Amino acid sequence: MRQIRTLFDSILGVSLGESSLSPRTKRLLDGGRTKIAKKVAEEATEVALEAVAGRRAGVVGESADLLYNLVVLWVDSGVRPEDVWAEMDRRSESLGIAEKLPKPGRPKPAPAAAKPGTAKHAAPAARPGKKRPKKPSGKVKVRAGKRNGVSLAMGALASLQP
Numbered sequence: 001m002r003q004i005r006t007l008f009d010s011i012l013g014v015s016l017g018e019s020s021l022s023p024r025t026k027r028l029l030d031g032g033r034t035k036i037a038k039k040v041a042e043e044a045t046e047v048a049l050e051a052v053a054g055r056r057a058g059v060v061g062e063s064a065d066l067l068y069n070l071v072v073l074w075v076d077s078g079v080r081p082e083d084v085w086a087e088m089d090r091r092s093e094s095l096g097i098a099e100k101l102p103k104p105g106r107p108k109p110a111p112a113a114a115k116p117g118t119a120k121h122a123a124p125a126a127r128p129g130k131k132r133p134k135k136p137s138g139k140v141k142v143r144a145g146k147r148n149g150v151s152l153a154m155g156a157l158a159s160l161q162p
Contacts, residue, residue: 004071007068040073043069046062047062050062
């Protein structure tokens with residue numbers, strides 16, 4: 001957490017014009033919240049792709065990129081690391097761990113996971129005129145290029161859904 005705080009303070013200094021150590025950070029901040037948010041989404045996708053491909057070093061490197069861009073977004077949004085840690089503490093107190101909270105109006109998930117072969121894990125039935133989805137091969141197809149500033153790798157992740 002110390003590194004996140006140090007990173008936050010450095011990025012805040014750039015945003016306030018107190019530091020010129022990072023022209024890349026300045027360009028990202030100058031691009032606005034939408035540009036920063038797109039970078040966060042892109043990096044999150046890259047982390048997921050590296051994990052699915054089984055590349056541990058890739059997950060580590062892309063996670064560092066994701067954390068950097070997330071902290072830039074925090075600075076731009078007026079969110080301090082302490083705000084996030086407090087929310088995680090709150091969730092930990094109410095749920096036992098700092099997991100994602102259920103969306104409002106949705107029931108909490110059942111505590112016990114369904115076993116393979118149960119309805120939860122059953123293959124989806126084919127709809128008339130539709131082919132049954134392919135099982136993922138475990139191979140990740142990464143397509144180069146961008147659409148609306150977000151990597152087309154998102155499509156590769158979607159293709160992994162059973």
